Amino acid sequence: LLHTNNNGRGNRFAIPTVDEQATGLEKIVLEASKRGTDPYSILKPRECAGSKQDPHIVPSITNKRIVGCVCEEDNTAVVWFWLHQGEAQRCPSCGAYYKLVPHELPH
Template identity: 50%
Template sequence: MASLALRTAAFLNIKKAISRPVVRCMATAKEGGGIPETFEHATGLEKKELEAIRAGNLDPFDLQVKHCAPGTRDAPIEVPSVFEKRVVGCICEEEMTHVNWFNLYSGDPQRCDCGHWFQLKKREPIQ
């Protein structure tokens, strides 16, 4: 009998905890309610990225594939980077089924195995 009373009391306590009204709030709700847009929710680096995209820079981190003419020693392909090195992939010929990857370091231009020249171009990070 005591165990039945104990189980009933425990069940009632759990039921009370579950059935309590929950207060919900949204930090930045739109006028008239609703879910805020992505830009309103974004913070930090994501917000800076969205601001750059709104300003017209569709590739703020320079991650898109760039197709360009083969670089020479005198006029290498400039690869922008915030860091002192960057991984670069070179598709040496159009018919190739693989990519030649190598580390590009700041300083002098570097040559891929196929003969294309690349140079790291220092750029400022997104502020």
């Protein structure tokens, strides 16, 4: 697909960039990523230590959310617990810290 406007790249006939041809959900995600946000939580989360000073961040649209913790890398069991808004909370099994943060849906 070629277009004929001069887009500043010195070529009158050029293939549109991703930003120029994006529409719908793709455009929303591209614009949000330029602002530094991830409205649909599709990007890899920031790595955290799981300590009290650097807890795992859990986005939520409500004031509580159920969280599953796989306490050890090769563990097959999941420890489920409720995480409430406010201070960081610990996993009842391994002690890793989790913090609930508000998240707004893009619509």
